[in-house]
Each structure stands twice: as C-alpha cells, then as structure tokens.
Amino acid sequence: MTDKIISVKNLVKKFGTFTANDNLTFDVYKGEIFGFLGANGAGKTTTIRILCGLSSPTSGELKVAGFDVYRDAEKIKKNIGYMSQKFSLYEDLTVTENIQLFAGIYGISRKVRKEKEAELLKKLNLEEAKNKLIGGLPLGWKQKLAFSVAIFHDPKIVFLDEPTGGVDPVTRRRFWDLIYEAANNGTTIFVTTHYMDEAEYCNRVSIMDAGKIEALDTPANLKKMYNAKDMDEVFVKIAR
Amino acid sequence: MITINNISKSYNKTEALKDISLNVNRGELFGLIGADGAGKTTLMRIVTTLLLPDSGEAKMDGLDIKKDFKKIRHIIGYMPGRFSLYQDLSVEENLQFFATVFGTTVEANYDLIRDIYYQIEPFKNRRAGKLSGGMKQKLALSCALIHKPKILVLDEPTTGVDAVSRKEFWEMLKKLQQKDITILVSTPYMDEAILCDRVALLQNGQILDVDSPTKIIEKFQRKIFQVRSDNMYQLISDLRKFENAESVFAFGQFVHFTGINDSVKADELDKYLQSLGHKNILVEKITPGIEDVFMELMEGSRSFQSQ
Structure with missing residues (x-):
C-alpha cells in the first residue's frame, strides 16, 4: 500500500473568521480502510465535502484519485462513491429503481447495469424484495443496499459518513463485512464513525480536534503511543 | 414509578410493541436498549402520553396514561430523539418559554440545570438553530428539566454524538439521578447499557430480557x-x-x-x-460483555422467528 489515492497538503478552510480546517496534511493509500475520527464540530464534514469536490479549500494542495480538487472537481465526483446515514437512497423508489437511478447518474450502460444488478440482488438476498419501496425495508437492509449502490460504478474511493448510526450490533458487523470485502477488492474506504470499536477495524486512523489532526497512525501504534487499552481511551485522551 | 402492563401497539400491519410489561423503580436509571425499529420510541411516546396504546395499561407515579394525561405532563420531562426546540428562539428564550409553559421560572429551578446550562450560557443569545450538536443536546436537556420533573424520559440522547460528549452526558445523568429524578433512557450503544441500573433489551417490539447489566451477563x-x-x-x-x-x-x-x-x-x-x-x-x-449477550439473544430470537 504505497500508491497515494488521496494527498492533502496544508489544507486550510475558513468560513469568515472561523477556521474549520487548520493546515491539514495527510495521505490515504490505495485499498486502505482509513478512519477519519473526531468530536462533533471538529471539522470532519468540512474536509469530506472538500475531498468530494463539493466545496473549495481556502488554500492547500489536494489530489483525489489523481485529480486536482480546484480544477477537476467534476472528474473527482465520477471517481468516488458517497454514503451517509442521513442521505443514501430514495425512500419512495423501489430497490431496483434506486439502483437504476444511481447507475444512470454515473452513466453505466444498460447491459452492464442489468448484469451487476442481478448479481447484487442475489448477493444481498434482495431478489424477492426488488420491487418493494425502500421506505418499507428494515434499516439494516437499507444500509447494505446504500453501500452497494455507492460502489456500483466501481469508484476508486468510497466516503462513508457515519454509515452505521443507530443499527443493532449484529447488523453493524454485517455491514463491516461488506466494507472489508470492498477494501479487499481494492476500493479505498474513507470512513467516519462514533463507534470506537469500529476504529479498530481501520488500517489507519486520524483523530481531529478543533480543526487539526492531532494523531494519525495504525490503531496498534496509537494505543502504544497513548498508553491506552483500546481506541476509546485514545480518543478520550485526545479529544477531551 | 413507571408501571407498564401488557402494552401493545400496531401501525397498520406493523406490530411495534407486542404485549410489553415492565416496571421502573423510583430513582432508577433505566435503559431501553435496542436498535432502530425495536420499539423504543413507541414505548416512550406512550408513557409520555403522546400516543395511545391499542391495549394495555401504564402508570407514571400512580397516574394513568389515559385518564390523567394532563397531570402526567406536569411531572415528566421528555427529550425526543429529534431536536424539537424552537430554532428561531435564542437559547435563553427557549428556556424561558418552557419554564413559563409549566408555570414556573428559570430562577426557581436554576439549581437543577446549573451544571448543564452553564456550559451553553455564554451562547444564550444565539438562536437554537445555530447551535452545534452537543450544545443543542444540552439545551434540550435543560428545557426538559426546567419544571423539575419527577421522571425524565430521554429518547436516544446520544445518537450521533461523539465518544467524549457521550461520556459527559452520562455523567450528567448520574448527577440528576442523585437529585431524586427517575430516568428512562434509550440507546443503541451497548457500552451505555452498562451504565444503567437496569436495562430492558428490546427487539422487534418484544423484551428479550430485563435485569441489571451484571446479572444479564452472569446469566449468559x-x-x-x-x-x-x-x-x-x-x-x-x-x-x-x-x-x-x-x-x-x-x-x-x-x-x-x-x-x-x-x-x-x-x-x-x-x-x-x-x-x-x-x-x-x-x-x-x-x-462475555453485554454486547456479546445482546447479539446472542438477538440471533436466538431471529432464528426462532424464521422457523
């Protein structure tokens, strides 16, 4: 894992006099599960919006999937996937309609879409539910489908913004099975979470506080560095 | 303090609660533990008199949820899962509004909320809609407490809140418990279950177990x-x-x-x-930890249902 898929140098983002991102520098490698942690209001969402090409930095050099965030924001959008707890699928469309919509947006041909759609429905055990409205499905199913739709166009990177909030512990782990699988297939995973056990599943973790990255390393090294028994303790030591 | 007997509630064909019975003792910090869709919110809305059950009875400090709903509303504080204060009012105005509605003043009960409110007091002229997540949560708790309720009902107060703020929030709850307030709180976080005196594990509208966290683990x-x-x-x-x-x-x-x-x-x-x-x-x-136990109980009832 030495190919950089995201490279961030001296990223600064200001809103008026408020500095949301204060000189961030970090790299994310291809195929990595990168945990992006921090307290509420630490500046995580600001960074993610910039990396997704939805907001421009005040200053700094940034490349995502090989593209410059200032010049090629549109190309970045085509090469990434995004899923959040708040928005993922259209509740009043059916399972297949949602897949078709997202495939259409990303310009996937009808033939390829049909093949992949059949494959996906089988994998998620959703064949019988394919004509049901999303709104009526259990949250765990929705989340798995939302993730699968987010990586349907084979993006190089997928951004997951608190993907597992509110679900039960079994569903949460089944969701991580999908993340592991995608990472194993070479997709880079950029994930935020408030569950500290999930931080342990990441290859590397960065912890933000008040707009700055306070720590960035493997979970094992962070625990050693902060003399902590788990990531929860590391997080509390940094963010409190 | 809270008695719930054989409560059932359906939304169209979906059975949200299936014959639920449980008691919460006076001064207890009681947790409803379960995932999205387990029935936690429905149960809370029923005991706070915001929703009528299809069948069954419930009492809050001896008052019946159907006959005495007006009286119950005076003795409970409720913090819903979704932020429901007035976004266009300032921090201070929201607090004053809730105090006035309950026929009291902020000054009269300031003691109870001091520890929580002082953290947001520097922003008292800011509109509630402009607060950060953690500050909104503290304001909502202050408003739920301003009439000095006997029972506090909190629906997933820590969902989407970071690990440090979650810890601080639970420290606040422990302090309120010392002031003779009975607390019913729901959460999807298993590590918070450990902090309750007793918990009910909920799944698909049914109770899997009710006990102290230590006993639930011992039984496993x-x-x-x-x-x-x-x-x-x-x-x-x-x-x-x-x-x-x-x-x-x-x-x-x-x-x-x-x-x-x-x-x-x-x-x-x-x-x-x-x-x-x-x-x-x-x-x-x-x-095993509480999460192991909960997962095992969940999987058990799941395979039971599919048979």
Missing part, C-alpha cells in the same frame, strides 16, 4: 473466545469456514468466536489457524 453461559491474527479480513472469513463455528463477529481489535454447543477448544482453533498460515495468532477464552 456461553463460551466465547477472542481471536486475533495479522490479517483481520482473512481471519473472519477463515473462522466462519471452521466446521463447528456458530458465530464469528469482529469486536474491535479481536474477533469473537462461539462454537456450536460450546464444543470448540482453544488449541483446536489455534491449530486450524496455523494450518492456514495465520501469523501472530492469539486465542483466549473471555468473559
């Missing part, structure tokens, strides 16, 4: 191993292929493994993983 007799090796993804998929594997789940830096009928031994697993080329293997038997 399964043999659980924590397993580690250098390649987590490979480890999980290899353990799932092990012939006597019942459940295999990631738990932080370890994988938790349960064998069918608890027949699997540690050295058996160790040898199996060695033969597959895993490095730095660790297999050890552990005392």
